[in-house]
Amino acid sequence: MRIHRLFFIVVVTVFASFMSTASESSLLTRAIEHFYQGDIPSSIRLFERAADSTAATGEEIRAARESLARLYRTIGRYDDALALLAADVPDRVIILQQAGRYQEAISAYENIRLSNTDIPGAALSAARAAESLGEYDAAEAFLQPVFRESPVPALAYQTLGDLHLARQQYEEAVDAYRTSRRLEPNLTATLFTEARALYELGRFAEARSLLQRARSARPHEHRIATLLSRVEALAPELNVAEERERVARRETRDAPRVRDFPTDVATVPTIRIGLIEAVNEVWLKTGSEWHIAGEPDIQGSRGDIIQLLSSSTDIRVRVNDAEVNHTRRDGDWISIEQSDERATLLLFDLEHSAGQFSAGIEDRAYRGTLSFGRPPGAGPVGFTVVNELDVESYLYSVVPSEMPAWWPDAALEAQAIAARSYTFAASRSRYQTRGFDLLGSVASAFYRGVGGESPRTTRAVNATRGQVLRTGDGAMLSAVYSANNAGHTDSAVDVWGYASPLVGVADPQLGGNVWYRSPSDLTAWIHARPETYSSVAPFSYWNAYRWELHVDVDDLTRRNPGIGRVTALIPEGRSPAGRVRHVRLIGTDGSRTVSGDAIRSRLGGLRSNLFMVEPVYNADGRTTRFVFSGAGWGHGVGMDQTGAAGMAQHGFTSSQILGHYYPLAGISVYY
Secondary structure, three states: OHHHHHHHHHHHHHHHHHHHHHHHHHHHHHHHHHHHHOOHHHHHHHHHHHHHOOOOOHHHHHHHHHHHHHHHHHOOOHHHHHHOOOOOOHHHHHHHHHOOOHHHHHHHHHHHOOOOOOOHHHHHHHHHHHHHOOOHHHHHHHHHHHHHHOOOOHHHHHHHHHHHHHOOOHHHHHHHHHHHHHHOOOOOHHHHHHHHHHHHOOOHHHHHHHHHHHHHHOOOOHHHHHHHHHHHHHOOHHHHHHHHHHHHHHHHOOOOEOOOOOOOHHHOOEEEEEEEEEEOEEEEEOOOOEEEOOEOOEEEOOOOEEEEEEOOOOEEEEEOOEEEOOEOOOOOOEEEEEOOOOEOEEEEEEEEOOOOOOOEEEEEEEOOEEEEEOOOOOOOOOEEEEEEEEHHHHHHHHHHHHOOOOOOHHHHHHHHHHHHHHHHHHOOOOOHHHOOOEEOOOOOOOOOHHHHOOHHHHHHHHHOOOEEEEEOOOOEOOOOEEOEOOOEOEOHHHHOOOOOOOOOOEOOOOOOOOOOOOHHHHHHHHHOOOOOHHHOOOOOOHHHHEEEEEEEHHHHHHHOOOOOOEEEEEEOOEOOOOOEOEEEEEEOOEEEEEEOOHHHHHOOOOOEOOEEEEEEEOOOOOEEEEEEEEEOEEOOEOEEHHHHHHHHHOOOOHHHHHHHHOOOEEEEEOO
16 A cells, blocks of 8 residues: 555656646747747746746756847846846847946956957947947957958948047048948948048048938938038039039930840730839930820931920920920820830939939830830829830849849749749739839849840740749749748748748758747847858858848938837747747837838848847937847748759759749749
8 A cells, every 4th residue: 555655656746747847848838939929028927937947947947048038138128138147158248238338348348358259249349338438449449359250340340430430530431331331231321421421521522422322222311311412512513513424424325235035025925114103304315216106106216315304284205305296195105116126215314222222323224115104193293114025025134133143044044934923923913003013123023124134144034935833723923032031931921911822941951940949049040150052152142141230219210200219129920930020119209010021121221020139228228229130131932042043053953943942833834
């Protein structure tokens, strides 16, 4: 009887221990679930329970504490995060600087830098702490390990530029800012600060050029226009010279003829690409004899310069500086058609990529027809410019615009098929009321006209002529793609919320579970550079695979008007791969939720939604900026263009590449 009682006690004890361990594991699982659902407070409470549990294993407690520290940092509870960290880790320096405890951050850095070699991040934080204290020489000294040890010290050069600007060392500031953008073109905030340095140096032409670029890249930033007006008032001759150069360029530049042309082009469907909207004036040059249908028809010759001007009631047409009487039926568009199918129309001073670091102004030549008009409901001001051409000719430009022409043939062919499939699947939907099928920007597909064409990519388009991707039920696949997926894609339903055959896939080189990582594991993943096909040199751009961006509160406030000065930023919900679905912005006058693709632009020009974020406070506890650590470039759905190149480099064919990224679709011939 006694033996039976002992056996019963042992069994109960073992069972209780098992249930307790299972319970603690369940706590961690539930905490991670709440993290991905966007319920940060509940996630924190569950991690706190797991971290304090006497029944949890040492590994479970460690995992809970690490994730808890990461969530504390996300919401700015830095004292709580510090309590979970050892005294000699570089992260203490980063947290103390972000908490506005500058002298403590510097002291912590001094304590660890002789014993810890992994200090670029801590060194940059120490430099920023010293900068905040006005100790500029010390700040510059703290940056030296970053320059030596960080593979891409772009942020260090941005900080160095700020130090030089504060010390009125304007030449040095210009050099530092330019170096920062050479290493990381996405640091568009330095366009304005460099222009300030150039302004102080009296180099007005350079300052003006930089400010014009900054205005395109950061249209929300009103101080850019203010400084630009000041520069132009001090140097009015710059406007005169620019107009003179424009006139000369229109006179001397000719519309190019295309070298390649699709065979049997009459069987290829056409596409309408929206190039510009709400524009008031357009200049172009013809490449052959041309005409505009109307009453009467307008006709002209090669080399004619045509100007279109918006009026309150119509679009005026001028040819070689002479007004043309031209009437159309109400609602008709003005379409310029040329007699030579190999001729192009040269469009002058086209503003492109607004709001992106690649924004600018350039002349672009286009195949096919250019049309000008006002879609219903567009209003009386401005008009839309549309390019209509056959799909294969369109792809001649899209493929090298989306993927470098020197990349492997298999990747270029995969890009051609994916872009063709996307063109047909997406071209009859959201833009119809605006007068076209797709945009000429990355919002649809990057399209630069004839100037973007290359013989290698043209061969890839020709080699895949008419090939598209279809799902099992025969439907055309909207085969979206992005620059770099950081190691794994997400499904369309997880990123955009709609059902689709676009499913998430992990890179073939990754082992283990890549979905639903804990907050600490997700952060480690974002900071790491695992070997995947997305990281293969020389195709992988370093700052596209893993990146960091510091965004000032003033910038966020300008990008998100109506809620006052932004004070907090909370990710709310993530995809299985960790991409943020929603962000709640909290301001002094209210709050707002930003979702989906809008997150990247509204949060300061982020490369992707796969990020962790932490606030930065000043010594008074006021939020001054946010630090984003992220991975990948683009929305992360469908084909990874860098990964496609990496797979091609390792011997995969275009069909194998497409089969990996679009596993629920197959290649078929459309025409």
